[in-house]
Amino acid sequence: MELAVTKSGAVCVVAVRGSIDGSTAAQLQQEFAAHVTGQYAQLVIDCSALDYTSSAGLRVLLAGMKDTRRLGGDLRLAAVQGAVHKVLDLSGFTGILKIYPDVQAAVDSYAG
Amino acid sequence: MTDAPSRDATRSAVADREGRLTVIASPDNLPRLLALVDDVCRDSGVAPDVAFAAQLAVDEICTNLIHHGYRGMSPGPIALAVAALDDRLVIRIVDRGHRFDPNDAPVPDVQAPIEQRQSGGLGCHLVRKVMDRIDYETTADGENRLTLVKFTRAPS
Numbered sequence: 001m002e003l004a005v006t007k008s009g010a011v012c013v014v015a016v017r018g019s020i021d022g023s024t025a026a027q028l029q030q031e032f033a034a035h036v037t038g039q040y041a042q043l044v045i046d047c048s049a050l051d052y053t054s055s056a057g058l059r060v061l062l063a064g065m066k067d068t069r070r071l072g073g074d075l076r077l078a079a080v081q082g083a084v085h086k087v088l089d090l091s092g093f094t095g096i097l098k099i100y101p102d103v104q105a106a107v108d109s110y111a112g
Numbered sequence: 113m114t115d116a117p118s119r120d121a122t123r124s125a126v127a128d129r130e131g132r133l134t135v136i137a138s139p140d141n142l143p144r145l146l147a148l149v150d151d152v153c154r155d156s157g158v159a160p161d162v163a164f165a166a167q168l169a170v171d172e173i174c175t176n177l178i179h180h181g182y183r184g185m186s187p188g189p190i191a192l193a194v195a196a197l198d199d200r201l202v203i204r205i206v207d208r209g210h211r212f213d214p215n216d217a218p219v220p221d222v223q224a225p226i227e228q229r230q231s232g233g234l235g236c237h238l239v240r241k242v243m244d245r246i247d248y249e250t251t252a253d254g255e256n257r258l259t260l261v262k263f264t265r266a267p268s
Binding site for chain 1: 143167171172178226227235237238241
């Protein structure tokens, strides 16, 4: 799994490439911890190159959502692919987080 | 298992459509377990949704075993066998740790709002959702045997 972090104004975009499984979830957790601060509590996870996640990934996303919302921000997903969407669906996560078709739409959603 | 587990992974392909792997239950070995599932699915040409279900189920089960299965003991073995038969994919996972039947895990509330959402039980929930059969037994000498079955389409 590879991560690439970019900033778009006040929004922090984390692009995740590969798979979030039982062994790579910790790395994602660390990245969130490094970037979720009072200044960057608005996160977008770019899932366009994310092929797979297990519940370990969901756990990290859930914690990220709670942390950012506590700081007045949020964690939103962009460009979610088939298998990942299926896992989000099966676990009911599609009902609790916002998903956008692409990164720009997700970044724009924080404005206004 | 009657053999003492080896420190290194041992792997044999019994046929094109079956693979076996025994590793010690440690985080470093999860990628090897997942790679075996991937190899058997690719070699046998199962449909993508079957391969996905198998990957997810083995990931969830083995991650649980690695983090909780041998809690309080020195890490023991995880023996994985994946076989693609004519109409099904059969996955067997054997360990000698604490007994934990995925069928017994609490069902998470998948309708709960985020404030009440817990992440416990999600792994087993996903396994129950994507596999068609889940059977669990513990033998008299403490071997836990999990069998997962996913029905597939007829081979091309």
